[in-house]
Amino acid sequence: MKYGIVSEAAVEEIAGLEWARLGDTLLCWTEDDERWPAGLALAEPAAQTPGLYLVTQVGRMFQREHPDIPVLVDKGRYLVVGPTPEQAGAVRAREDVCYQMRPLTGGITVFRTVAPARRAPEPAVRDLVKLVDEDGYRTNLGMLVGHGTRHSLNPAFRAVAERAADLLHGLGYATSLVPITVGSGSSLNVVAEQAGEGPEPRGRVLVTAHLDSINAVDGPAAAAPGADDNGSGAAGLLEIARVLSGRRTAHDLCFILFGGEEQGLFGSRQYVKALARADRDRIRAVVNMDMIGTLNTPAPTVLLEGAQTSQGLIDGLAAAAATYTSLAVQTSLHPFASDHVPFIDAAIPAVLTIEGADRGNGNVHTANDTLAHIDFGLALEIVRMNVAAAAAAAEV
Numbered sequence: 202m203k204y205g206i207v208s209e210a211a212v213e214e215i216a217g218l219e220w221a222r223l224g225d226t227l228l229c230w231t232e233d234d235e236r237w238p239a240g241l242a243l244a245e246p247a248a249q250t251p252g253l254y255l256v257t258q259v260g261r262m263f264q265r266e267h268p269d270i271p272v273l274v275d276k277g278r279y280l281v282v283g284p285t286p287e288q289a290g291a292v293r294a295r296e297d298v299c300y301q302m303r304p305l306t307g308g309i310t311v312f313r314t315v316a317p318a319r320r321a322p323e324p325a326v327r328d329l330v331k332l333v334d335e336d337g338y339r340t341n342l343g344m345l346v347g348h349g350t351r352h353s354l355n356p357a358f359r360a361v362a363e364r365a366a367d368l369l370h371g372l373g374y375a376t377s378l379v380p381i382t383v384g385s386g387s388s389l390n391v392v393a394e395q396a397g398e399g400p401e402p403r404g405r406v407l408v409t410a411h412l413d414s415i416n417a418v419d420g421p422a423a424a425a426p427g428a429d430d431n432g433s434g435a436a437g438l439l440e441i442a443r444v445l446s447g448r449r450t451a452h453d454l455c456f457i458l459f460g461g462e463e464q465g466l467f468g469s470r471q472y473v474k475a476l477a478r479a480d481r482d483r484i485r486a487v488v489n490m491d492m493i494g495t496l497n498t499p500a501p502t503v504l505l506e507g508a509q510t511s512q513g514l515i516d517g518l519a520a521a522a523a524t525y526t527s528l529a530v531q532t533s534l535h536p537f538a539s540d541h542v543p544f545i546d547a548a549i550p551a552v553l554t555i556e557g558a559d560r561g562n563g564n565v566h567t568a569n570d571t572l573a574h575i576d577f578g579l580a581l582e583i584v585r586m587n588v589a590a591a592a593a594a595a596e597v
Contacts, residue, residue, distance in 0.1 A: 202250050203237050204230035204273065204283075211242035219307030221255075223276050224314055224531065228253075230307075248273075250283030253305040257537040260430070260565035262299035262417065267292060277497060277558035278504065279311050279533075298465045298538055299417060299566065312504065312533035317519035326592050330525045330585045332444045335577060338584065341368070342428065342436035342494075346572055350425040351414040351432075353388040353461045358413060362389045365412065365458055368439055369393035372446040374456065381460055383467045388413070388460035390468045393442060397595065399451035404485040406595040407455045408441050408587065409469070409540050410434035411462030411491065417566035428572045429556075430565040431462070433494030437584045444588050451596035452485060459540050462491075463566075469540035473547050486514050486594040487551035489541040493583040495562045496576040502529040502557025503583050508536050508545045514552050514590070521589035526582040531557055554583055 207215060207227045217236050218229040226244075230253055231237055237247065250273065256263050257279055264272065264280075270288050274281035282302070284292065292302050344364065348357045362378060370376040374393035381388050391412065397403045412435050414427025426432070435458055442456045461467025473481075493503075503522060505515045515532055522528040536542050536553065544551035556562070556579060564570045 202230055202232050202252060203234050203247055204228060204250055204253060205241065205243045205247035206245045206274070208242045208244050214238050214241050221305055221307060222310045222313065223274055223279055223281070224312055226274055226276070228274055228281060251285050252283065252289065254282050254284060254289065254302050255305045255311065256280040256282055256300055256302045257535065258300035259538055261561050261563040262566060277561035281305060298463065301537060311535055312531050315519060315530050315532055317523040317530060319523040320520055322524055323593070325597050326589050327525065329444055329592050329597065330589050333440060333581055333585050333588060335581055337443060338436055338440045338581060339577065341439045342432050342575070343572065345432040345435055346426045346428045351412060351427055352421050352425055353383045353413040353464060354386040354421065358388060358460065362391050362412060362458065362460070365435070365439065366391050369442055369456060372442055374442065374446065381468050381471045383461035383464050388468070390460055390472060391458040393456040395446070395454045397450045397452040397454070399596070402483060404452040405455055405483045406452055406485055406591055407457060407487040408438055408591050409457045409459065409487060409489045410438040411468065411540055412458040413460050413463050415463035415566055416568055419568065424568040426568065426571050428570050428575055429494045429562065430492050430570055433492060433575060433580050434490030437490045437493055437580065437587065440584055441588050441591060445592065448597055452594070454595055462540055466540060466543055469543045473543040481547060481549060484549050486591070487541060487544045487549060488518070488587050488591055489539060489551060489553045490583070490587065491539040491553060492555050492562065492565065494575040494580040495556055495564070496579050497562055498529070498557040500529050501527065501579045501582055502531060503586065504531045504533060504555050504557050505552050506533045506536055506555065507541065507552040508534055510545060510548055511550045511552050514550045517593060518552055518554065518586060518590045521593070522586045525589045526586050528582050528586060529557065554587060
């Protein structure tokens with residue numbers, strides 16, 4: 202198989218080739234070398250590979266476990282790799298919740314950078330965005346990280362979940378600790394709700410993040426501070442809950458901190474499965490936060506990852522980013538490995554909001570995922586975007 206990264210100036214020359222776009226990179230390939238256009242303008246020389254596969258990973262987990270597999274395009278969360286058939290078989294046999302590898306399909310945009318139009322700010326939403334407080338966010342993130350680990354099956358997780366539930370209850374939410382199973386063990390989801398004031402049947406707007414952390418390198422008993430993954434998102438949820446507490450909304454608000462995400466989305470899968478059909482149908486939007494606090498790109502950037510059913514919510518989040526923040530925006534319709542996925546699988550509009558990761562974050566799932574690597578400016582901008590989108594969806 203012959204492949205090459207094509208210069209933008211040569212896009213019209215690729216007729217007859219397969220292609221896939223990853224941000225500003227256009228990759229083209231063919232299994233028939235004779236179909237390769239003579240003189241095609243390439244950003245890099247053409248090369249050969251046994252096959253092309255798309256990897257979606259958390260941090261650098263795929264590269265950490267498979268350093269022998271050639272990486273042909275590196276976009277952090279997304280890779281194009283060229284394994285031998287034997288290597289590909291070995292990866293698929295060991296594939297886990299930290300990464301997936303699939304044959305690269307032609308004619309797709311894996312992710313793209315967009316330039317959403319700035320809208321006229323809504324005064325009520327603008328006022329809420331201004332309430333996002335760095336000191337409160339720092340305090341809650343420090344509390345989460347201070348337990349040393351939030352592994353779903355560690356007693357420390359229950360302590361953190363109870364503390365988060367107390368905070369949400371203190372803000373006036375009807376709060377519950379919901380038992381879940383994680384493999385052969387047990388853990389918790391934290392659920393906090395506030396009724397809207399619109400006519401019934403009201404819609405529901407969910408803001409979610411996973412509360413647990415993991416050390417995939419040294420094992421479940423090792424330190425797993427999880428400052429970015431996902432203390433950053435959980436602290437963001439607590440801050441959004443504070444900003445929206447007591448606000449008059451047309452639709453119901455629900456905040457959920459999931460357990461068991463790192464072991465395979467246990468908390469969110471069980472939550473969605475337990476929903477009655479009528480309750481599923483009432484969900485207008487699910488805004489999920491996971492890893493929002495490490496700056497991996499030159500400019501503060503957010504990736505909005507969903508599916509076709511999420512396109513309206515992606516557009517709303519992108520508009521909120523343009524209107525109320527300075528974030529650069531990337532979008533993808535290839536959901537993977539976070540708590541938005543079970544909702545999307547149930548045809549519920551859900552979007553993952555996650556730090557832009559063109560160069561990837563190598564600290565996650567290790568003892569090195571500490572406060573030292575948190576960029577509070579980036580995290581707070583993503584929180585502001587999500588406040589604006591959640592408020593608009595709930596009709597403040």
